[in-house]
Amino acid sequence: MPPLQSADVRADRTRLSSADWEAGALDLLAEQGVAAVAVEPLARRLGVTKGSFYWHFPSREALLKAALERWEKLDEETVFEPLEEIVDPAERLRELFVRTSKEMRSHVLYSELLKALDHPVVQPVMARVSQRRIHFLMQAYRSLNFSRKDAMNRARLAYSAYVGFLQLMLQLKLTRMSAEEFDAYVGHVVETLIPAA
Amino acid sequence: MPPLQSADVRADRTRLSSADWEAGALDLLAEQGVAAVAVEPLARRLGVTKGSFYWHFPSREALLKAALERWEKLDEETVFEPLEEIVDPAERLRELFVRTSKEMRSHVLYSELLKALDHPVVQPVMARVSQRRIHFLMQAYRSLNFSRKDAMNRARLAYSAYVGFLQLMLQLKLTRMSAEEFDAYVGHVVETLIPAA
DNA sequence: GTAACACCATACGCCACCGTATTGACAAGC
DNA sequence: GCTTGTCAATACGGTGGCGTATGGTGTTAC
Incomplete structure (x- = not known):
């Protein structure tokens, strides 16, 4: 047998x-x-x-650590480095928000890791990645003439919205939106969180 | 011994x-x-x-189910029923956002449950609670003359921001903010997500 | 004051996973 | 072709949780 x-x-x-x-x-x-x-x-x-x-x-533990560091590196390369090239900050933000629609796997992973933030191996990786992303947002808002504090708060708000949306969609599956609905939502977010040119 | x-x-x-x-x-x-x-x-x-x-x-499983249903009931009574009495919708939203500063235990619980959304006992409870809260937000925005779609999107955005902020603060502990910083952040959120009277 | 009930202790078998120790198989280098 | 190094199988002991069975004890009802 x-x-x-x-x-x-x-x-x-x-x-x-x-x-x-x-x-x-x-x-x-x-x-x-x-x-x-x-x-x-x-x-x-x-x-x-x-x-x-x-x-x-x-x-x-060692496997987990190695896998997460692999992910962290990959995340930087595929998501953020391409965006650095867009000079106009408002455009850069818009692109960030919109491109986020694709690349589902990255979101799924991030979302799962959010659920394991009490794990000692996961926590520092997520702290680094999230810190970097928020800092990225903050700098963009600074370029849009936000005050230091406003830029920080808006970056926090925007990133919170991202994180929360992930959990509500991917984990809670509250509403499986159609593609149009999703685009409309992203449009609404862009209008609300990015000042008009 | x-x-x-x-x-x-x-x-x-x-x-x-x-x-x-x-x-x-x-x-x-x-x-x-x-x-x-x-x-x-x-x-x-x-x-x-x-x-x-x-x-x-x-x-x-039975314990978990009983405990969560107990929590669900309590949540409704302590958080939302008091707010129903505020007639002005903008004021009601502001109060919701601000009162959320207190009642840490409620947030901590919700935040932990967010990390267990794949659990078959947790999922339906969280779906009900979250659905109710988003609906609450949506109705407030409707009263502020948002279109049906705009109200829905803004409610989703606001609630996503809440959920994400919870995870970032309570779980990731990215920044333990001072009381003033926190108030400033809440102020920023209110200004950004609630139209001025 | 005794019988019934409500609550609890003890002891057991089961399962899933972790990590170790030992041996085996196969390839490359010399 | 024999040794060495690399990857893998097998078998074992340990831990921590679930759920069951059975018997024990304090409280209440009568």
């Missing part, structure tokens, strides 16, 4: 590297949250046993 | 009722999240063993 292989994600024939485990961890994280990133389930999913895992990582 | 009694919360001498367990569950929930609401730890905290628990409740 064959060993009842689970849905076998990897193309088999190859062996696993640390990066494979990290990628798998992020997949599981996006799908089922931090608690689901456990070594035995992940091993099953990758078609091996945990005997393999403990060769690559000393502990579950 | 005495049985190493834990910090003994109840005034002893009395025995426990279902309500005591529910209250204890909410305490633990506020302090350490949904996952921490486990029967053996809770029993230890209450100075009994789980032999007691299973007399009052058939399962951990």
